[in-house]
Amino acid sequence: MQFTIEVGRYNSDGNYAPNAVPGEPYPPPWNRSPVRRYQTYTVDLPVHAVVLDALIAIREYQDPSLAVRCACRSAICGSCAMWINGHAHLACKSKLQEFTKNGKTRVESAPSMPVIRDLVCDMQPFWDKHLAVKPWLQAKEPVPPSDQEYRVPNASMEELIQEVSCISCGACLMDCESFAVNPDFLGPQALAQAYRYAGDPRDAQTKERLGEYSKPGGVWDCTHCYECVTQCPKGVAPLEQILKLRRMAVDAGYTNNAGTRHADAFASSVKHSGRLNELTLMPKSTGFFNIVGQLKTLPSAINMIRAGKLPPLIHKAIPGVNRIKAIFERVGGRFK
Amino acid sequence: MTRDHDVLVLGAGLAGMRAALEAARNGADVAIVTKVHPIRSHSSAAQGGINAALGEGDSWESHAFDTVKGSDYLADQDAVEIMTQEAPRDIIEFEHMGVIFYRAPDGKLGTRAFGGASQARTYFVGDITGQALLVTLYDQILKAGVKVYEEWFATKLLMENGACRGLVALEMLTGELHLLRSKAVVVASGGLGRLYEPSTNALMCTGDGYSLAYRAGAPLMDMAMVQYHPTTLAGSGFLMTEAARGEGAYLLNSEGERFMKRYAPNKMELAARDVTSRAEATEIAEGRGINGNVLLDLRHLGPDVILKKLPQIHEMAVDYLGIDMIKEPVPVRPGMHYQMGGIKTDVSGATVVPGLYAAGEVACVSVHGGNRLGANSLLDTIVFGRRSGHASAQYAAQTVRSGGGEDLLQSEQARLQGLLDRPYSGETCAGLRLELATMMDEKVGLYRSDEGLHEALDQLREFRRRYENVAVGDKSRVFNQALTFVLELGFLLDCGETIIRDALIRKESRGAHTHVDYPDRNDEDWMVHTLLTDRGEEEPEISHLPVTITRWKPEVRTY
Structure with missing residues (x-):
């Protein structure tokens, strides 16, 4: 043909x-x-x-x-x-x-x-990112003697096969929307490998890793566009691994960052009014007392106003918001 | 530009990176030279697993005996003893590095069955074991800060006073030729699958190391022993792991019969690879094949086992044949897979050339003899990779680095320029390689005959003559693959010639070498290795070494 x-x-x-x-x-x-x-x-x-x-x-x-x-x-x-x-x-x-x-x-x-x-x-930018997440096991003490393996459940190993299946082809990074505008973003492959080690029960540095991965350029710089999930030829689904890292990082107490504040502000708004209060989302994400950070968002705000995208100044709750609150209560966890 | 190191490792697969890591641990300034990024190395294509006698009730003696029997008694038993004794610790070391091996319910390492083994002693990660080991080892190399010259193509070894002291390599990114000087070189550049069409091997498995070492004076041993894997995918020839049969898959002929019962009544589908491949070829030749294939039937294993333990081959059969092995059997046939022979080394990876070491598929210790058992190749790479890294570092510590080599750099520069300047003659590199590889598969494949081998040698001489007319169809400096393909074809011709010559010498059938004119194994005359040493324009020198026997006398081999 x-x-x-x-x-x-x-x-x-x-x-x-x-x-x-x-x-x-x-x-x-x-x-x-x-x-x-x-x-x-x-x-x-x-x-x-x-x-x-x-x-x-x-x-x-x-x-x-x-x-x-x-x-x-x-x-x-x-x-x-x-x-x-x-x-x-x-x-x-x-x-x-x-x-x-x-x-x-x-x-x-x-x-x-x-x-x-x-x-x-x-591919050097790709390998640099791979190296940046310290992709090696920081062996947990006590390391078993040289004739004995770590005893861990098979399920904990099987869970990591998805990340180990990564063949480092770079397709995810090539089409990553966040990387396209921010070369410092660690990117989907590196963060999937980051989870591969952070999620390994034999790793001793999980908390330190989560701290590192929560910094700018890390897990919160992903914009959920799902390109990496779509383009990965091996089903690694990097975005899913990034979301796992976010949950682990928040649980480990790494909440003093724009990413966590953004997620909190989002959830809080939905919980209290049943919808998103876009007017307070940005200040809350940046941090109310972060004056410099607030000023930096001004140009985008002005552009939005010019484009007629100004959100309503008075934010009203939707009818039946109590039922939404009930959902939050029922789910529990961080946003209860 | 000239660079100096203590130890240079050629190749960044499992053997090469393991050697580099060990040399670094022993205080050597080590650098890896590799024509592809380490992660692209063909070790990643090893699917099924890695053997060790680690479980209760298993013993290294049992593993060693299976290996010796599998080799058709051509393996050196002292080397096999070392490999099987050291296997458990090497595997545990990789576990400690972070490999996510499959676990038994008690949380300890779990196994699967494999061909030719009397016990289930194959440790694995799904059907991506090689990849899992490779990425873990690569990350250890990153952690240790080992220098890697990525996409540097070695063109020649640097020899001084009969000792190996470095190499010349072409940097693909710039097209610049470099002199890399060292005290020792470890050749770990992998196999030669491109010499055969079809083959399970990747496009870069072009036998570079065999040829480079041979031309530097190191003998090649038992090159006739070329393994055909019993289950390669119809059409493309991609590998369908032996783990499929390890997990319980059947081989069926066109009558739906599990034909292995007539060839290996005890082990059935899990007989050694040479036995199984010949059985398939016999079925096909006798008219019980399906378009030149037999069927690999996994349906009874169920979707859970297939999707969890064999996901990669499931995906490959869907991608390349459109067959879902959960619902349909997969057509497979024997296909060229592995070279048991190679650069003759001792158990520390040393060749007879001072400063020159070899490990992995390119080397021949010999632990595989006439036929390698499945899941012993990964083991070979990490045991003898480690040992050659150690020995080369020790050697380097008491050796002075070369101060010369500029003349070699210049002569190589002139040689490559000569290739680039060749006028176009109509002879293409790809066409000649395909003819060579098709000829090797037909005449030096699963079955050999005196007549066929003589024809093959004549044809090979003709290919060599035509090779002199192959022009390089690209004159650029940056990433000139047309140039490296021509160099690779030169390596393949050396490999082909030594394989054919060794096959002509061995007047018996043993392991992978099935000689139709001498159909029986002849222990009286042929319990020997054959070594070929380069003599330039003259025919290579032939010599023999007795097979080392420690405790297992040759016996009739049945499965």
């Missing part, structure tokens, strides 16, 4: 990321959108072929200058995450037929990562 592939070509020969030092942490901002040239190829492949089959066929028999990372071809090694029709996918797991739109499939390096050449991007 004939497939048409449009490949985003780019060759940085001689001028790749002039501000980068190989092996050193990557200083943003990097060149997120170099000028790509789109080149169209036609390949003849079996009906069930995947995008990677097409790229390999092109590289082997049509254009040896096409650069693409790939190894296992079976969604294990994590090499071939790239943008396919504008979203991050593994090329080896994406069927050409499903991705053919208007007679073609467009493939390019994800624009959120610095591109080195063609479909090869620089």
Whole structure:
């Protein structure tokens, strides 16, 4: 069957990321959108072929200058995450037929990562984030003798298989909405790995980890867009792991941050009036006595007023709000 | 640019990273050179598990005997004893590092059954055991701050006065060639699956280390022993873990019969891999296959076992064949999987070349002999990775680093430039590799014959001649994969030649080497290893070493 592939070509020969030092942490901002040239190829492949089959066929028999990372071809090694029709996918797991739109499939390096050449991007920002969450076990004392394992329930190990299934392909980070505007955000993969260790019963540093992950750039910088859950090819569902970390962090007492205050303000408003009081949400999240923080939100507030998005000045409760309160009482926990 | 270290490790799979970690722990300034990011290494594709005699009622002797019997008595028993004795501690160490091994109800490590084993002694994480070990070890490397040269492609080892003192590598990101000098080099660059089509191996398993070490003077041992895995997915050839059969899956022929009862009445589907692969090939050849495949039937295991313990292969069968193994059997066939032979080392990973060490699939200690048992390869990587890391660090502590090597850097520069300058001749790297790999599968695969092997050797000579005309279709500096593919094809040709030559030498059938002209095992003449040593333009030198026997005399092998 004939497939048409449009490949985003780019060759940085001689001028790749002039501000980068190989092996050193990557200083943003990097060149997120170099000028790509789109080149169209036609390949003849079996009906069930995947995008990677097409790229390999092109590289082997049509254009040896096409650069693409790939190894296992079976969604294990994590090499071939790239943008396919504008979203991050593994090329080896994406069927050409499903991705053919208007007679073609467009493939390019994800624009959120610095591109080195063609479909090869620089993954250094991704690995830097991975390293930043201290992704190793801080063994809990007493460490068993060298001929004995930690005795833990199988359920506690099985629960972590979801995170360990991560193949570090980077698809989640490539399409992360928060990372797109904030390069400092640790991102979905790193935070999923953070949970993998924070949630391990053999780890001794769970509390310290939760403190670290609650800082700016951490769990509260996620905007719940669910892109990472949608794009992850291995079902790791990073957002779910981020939500687990948030609950653990709040339970561990890390509440003095905008994220927790925002969640509290949200819940409190809904509990007392049955709906969101947007007028008080921002000040409460920032902290009432955080004058500098409050002033920083002013420009957005002014923009909202200009755009006619000013919330009503008098916030009224909905009818039957007592039934909502009852729900909060019934659920219990932090917002009771 | 020139860089100096005490120990250089080539390859960042389990063996390489374990070696690097151990060398660092022993005070060496160690660096890893790897052509792919460590996490991309093919160790992550190991699915089923890792063996150790750790449970009550099990013993290292039992594990060792199973391994020796599995090897068709070609493994060196002293090495097997070391591996099986040290296995429990190495696995516990990985548990302490954080690997989320499956637990028994008492919270201790739990096991699953595996082929050729008399006890269930395979420890595992779902069907992603290799990946679970690899990410944990990678994170330990990060914690220890080991220097990793990522996406650096080694082109040649640096030799001085007969000793290995570093290597030259191409930095993919910049296209720059670097000289890396050291006191010792550990080659842990993995297998050579791209030499066969199809193969379960990844695209980067191109036998780099075998060729580099061979060309540096280290002999390659028992290269004829190429394992065909019994269950590779129809079409793509991807691995369907032996753990499926370990959990109880059946192999069926076109008549719906569990045919293994005629080949291995006691162990059935859990016979050793060579036995099972040949049984499948016989069924297919005798007309009881289905389009060249047999069926792997997991339906009776139920969705719970499949989805919890074998989720990855479930996903792969859905993705690549559109088959849900909960409801339908999966067509599988034997496919090239693993090289038992390799760079000859002693039990500390040392080769006969001073300063040169090897570990993992690329090495041949030999613990796998003629046929490797499932879940012994991960064990091999971590035991002998650790031992080679230790030995290389000790060696480095009493060795002076090279001060030279500039001439090698220049000659390599000229060689690569020569490749880039070759005119286009119509000969493509991909086309030649496919011809080579198809030929290897046909003539040097599951069954070999004198006639076929001689033809294969002739063809290989012709491929070598044609290789001289392969042009590099890309002239860029940055990430020039066309250039590295040509270099890889050169490595594959060396691997292919040594495999064919070794297969021609061994006039018997043993383990994975099934010779139709000599269908029986011949213990009188062939309880020996074959070593091939490079002699440049001349044919390689052939030598033999007796198999080390400590306590298990060769017996008739039945399952």
